[in-house]
Amino acid sequence: METSDFITVLGREGRSLVSAAEEAGLDSEVPTCPGWQVRDLLLHVGRVHRWATRHVAERLTEPAGLPEDAVPDDRLGGWFRDGLHSLVGALDDASDGLRCWTFLPGAGDGRAFWARRQAHETTIHRIDAELAEGQALSPVDRDLAADGIDELLAGFHSRSRSRVRSPRPLTLRVRTIDGAASEVWTMRLTGREPSVSRGEEGAADCELSGPAELLYLALWNRLPHSGGLTVTGDADVLRLWREQSAIQ
Incomplete structure (x- = not known):
């Protein structure tokens, strides 16, 4: 954009x-x-x-x-x-x-x-x-949503201020399934700030995939990680995300 x-x-x-x-x-x-x-x-x-x-x-x-x-x-x-x-x-x-x-x-x-x-x-x-x-949500443009996922993961949660931590190494993958081509982010969670890369790198403990708009709202914790999204692997990784990913 x-x-x-x-x-x-x-x-x-x-x-x-x-x-x-x-x-x-x-x-x-x-x-x-x-x-x-x-x-x-x-x-x-x-x-x-x-x-x-x-x-x-x-x-x-x-x-x-x-x-x-x-x-x-x-x-x-x-x-x-x-x-x-x-x-x-x-x-x-x-x-x-x-x-x-x-x-x-x-x-x-x-x-x-x-x-x-x-x-x-x-x-x-x-x-x-x-x-x-209490009204129905107005739509979020697909390209804006995909950009917002990138800003959240590669921007906010690449900083030392990110509170998303795991005592054992975990990998979360996020994948859009709409648009001209799939967009993928790989987030490695440890006891330090997450390491985030664009693209599919290695195996993932958990993958969250779906339309960019739903991913955007779910990752910002405005909608649940269900209803139009697919979770594969260890769902506890997403519970950790929901508990620790609020922006301070």
Whole structure:
């Protein structure tokens, strides 16, 4: 996907998120974010959008602190939309090759990184808002979902901060079965941060396969590892994933 595609996704998913949140009501529980109500979801994503905007617009080369805006309930929707608009505008105005702080391996230039990261941040939390509302989930584009699997596995869980650990070596394989060609990731779990490679390498203790959209939502722990997905091998590997893979 191109950077411009991620910016388009960010705007669309942000508008869908706030609409679903308003339909659900600010006091509604968010089942996929234990302890959160919808107002917490909007505050979190709105703060992250403003945080990302600062890095892009100000070309910050060191991490800024996450803002702690206190927003009254009656202004929350407008405040969220203002932040989304500012982030999309900052990314549209930024130049390719922008140098600013990023935080995932192989992030590339700042504009590409923040467009991609915020597209996925917003898409996953749009899912949360729809689940809080109790409505059917809007679809996730297949190419976006496949990219999001890659960002999660090869980006977030290649870092030392990943909490996915196993006292005995285990291998988890993830395979898409839709699209022009299958995409495969191999994740080796030990007592250290996971080692992730793209492609099929050696035997796997467990393989999770299915359409990219369902894999994306299952690996982000928004849907169960069932219902349209196939698990082969040791299902305890997936239980370990669900227990340890939440992003901090």
